[in-house]
Amino acid sequence: MPEETIDAVGDAVQVPPPAVQVEGLWKRFGGQVAVAGIDLALPAGRFIGLVGPNGAGKTTTLSMVTGLLRPDQGRVRVAGHDVWRDPVEVKARIGVLPEGLRMFERLSGRELLAYSGRLRGLPGEEVDQRAAQLLDVLDLAGAQNKLVIDYSTGMRKKIGLAAALLHNPEVLFLDEPFEGVDPVSAQTIRGVLERYTASGATVVFSSHVMELVESLCDWVAVMAAGRIRAQGPLAEVRGARPTLQAAFLELVGAQGRDTGASLDWLGGGAR
Numbered sequence: 001m002p003e004e005t006i007d008a009v010g011d012a013v014q015v016p017p018p019a020v021q022v023e024g025l026w027k028r029f030g031g032q033v034a035v036a037g038i039d040l041a042l043p044a045g046r047f048i049g050l051v052g053p054n055g056a057g058k059t060t061t062l063s064m065v066t067g068l069l070r071p072d073q074g075r076v077r078v079a080g081h082d083v084w085r086d087p088v089e090v091k092a093r094i095g096v097l098p099e100g101l102r103m104f105e106r107l108s109g110r111e112l113l114a115y116s117g118r119l120r121g122l123p124g125e126e127v128d129q130r131a132a133q134l135l136d137v138l139d140l141a142g143a144q145n146k147l148v149i150d151y152s153t154g155m156r157k158k159i160g161l162a163a164a165l166l167h168n169p170e171v172l173f174l175d176e177p178f179e180g181v182d183p184v185s186a187q188t189i190r191g192v193l194e195r196y197t198a199s200g201a202t203v204v205f206s207s208h209v210m211e212l213v214e215s216l217c218d219w220v221a222v223m224a225a226g227r228i229r230a231q232g233p234l235a236e237v238r239g240a241r242p243t244l245q246a247a248f249l250e251l252v253g254a255q256g257r258d259t260g261a262s263l264d265w266l267g268g269g270a271r
C-alpha cells in the first residue's frame, strides 16, 4: 500500500512502499552469527549496492531476502509481500542471480532461457522473442546453442542475468554480478540495468568493488560482521569523505589495518 506523506509545499503525496523491508533478521550457523538482527528499508526504483568485507553476511542476507534460506528470526517483505508467508507472490515479482549459481549445465543457453521462461508461465512466443533479444544485447547470440557447461565464468553470469530478467521482475537481486565479466560485457550489463531501473524497477546487488558501486548506485547499505553500519543515499553514506572506499574503510573500522608492513621478508630477492 502506498503511504501518504506531506511534501515541501504542504501537499499530500503518495510514497511507494520500499522494494525490500527487512526487520530484525537473524541467521546463525552453529556458533557463528552470520546476520545479527538487521533492519533494512530499500527504496523502490533505485540502484542499490550492498557492500561489506568478506564474511560480512551479504550473501546470507540476500539468500534470506530472496527466499532461498530460512531466517532464524525476523521478517522480510519484498514488493509488498511477506517472503515466507507469501512465497509464490514474491517469487513472481523477483529475479535472482545468486553467487555460484548452479544451472542446468546440459542445456544450451537458448534452451535454458526457454525453460526459465516457461517455468515463469510466459507464453512460448514471448519467451522466444525476449530470449533472442536478451541473447543479442548480452552478446551471447553466437553461443546460444553451446551447452552452459562449456560457458566461461563471464558467459555464465550473463546467461544467469538473462534468465533472471526474462519475466521482467519488479526487483532484481544480483550477488557479485560483475565478477569474471570483461569490461565490454560489464558496460553492456550496466546499460541493461540502468535502463531497467529507469523504468521504475529496483536492482539490489552485492559487491566488494567500491568504485563500481559508487559509479552505479544511488543508494547503498554497508554491512560488517553481520550488522548494517550505514544505509541511505550514496551521498549521505559517503558524507564528507572523498570516496565511498574511504567511507567504507571508516564504517567497517579498517583504516588502521596492517597493510603488509609486518611482512618484511617479502620481496627484495632475499630468501
Ligand SMILES: Nc1ncnc2c1ncn2[C@@H]1O[C@H](COP(=O)(O)OP(=O)(O)OP(=O)(O)O)[C@@H](O)[C@H]1O
Residues within 6 Å of the ligand: 029, 032, 033, 034, 052, 053, 054, 055, 056, 057, 058, 059, 060, 061
Ligand atoms: N552454510 C554456512 N555454514 C556455516 N557458516 C556459514 C555458512 N554460510 C555462511 N557462513 C558464515 O557466515 C558468515 C557470513 O557469510 P556470507 O557468505 O554471508 O558473507 P559475505 O558478506 O557474502 O562474504 P563474501 O564477500 O566473502 O562472499 C561468514 O562468517 C561465513 O563463514
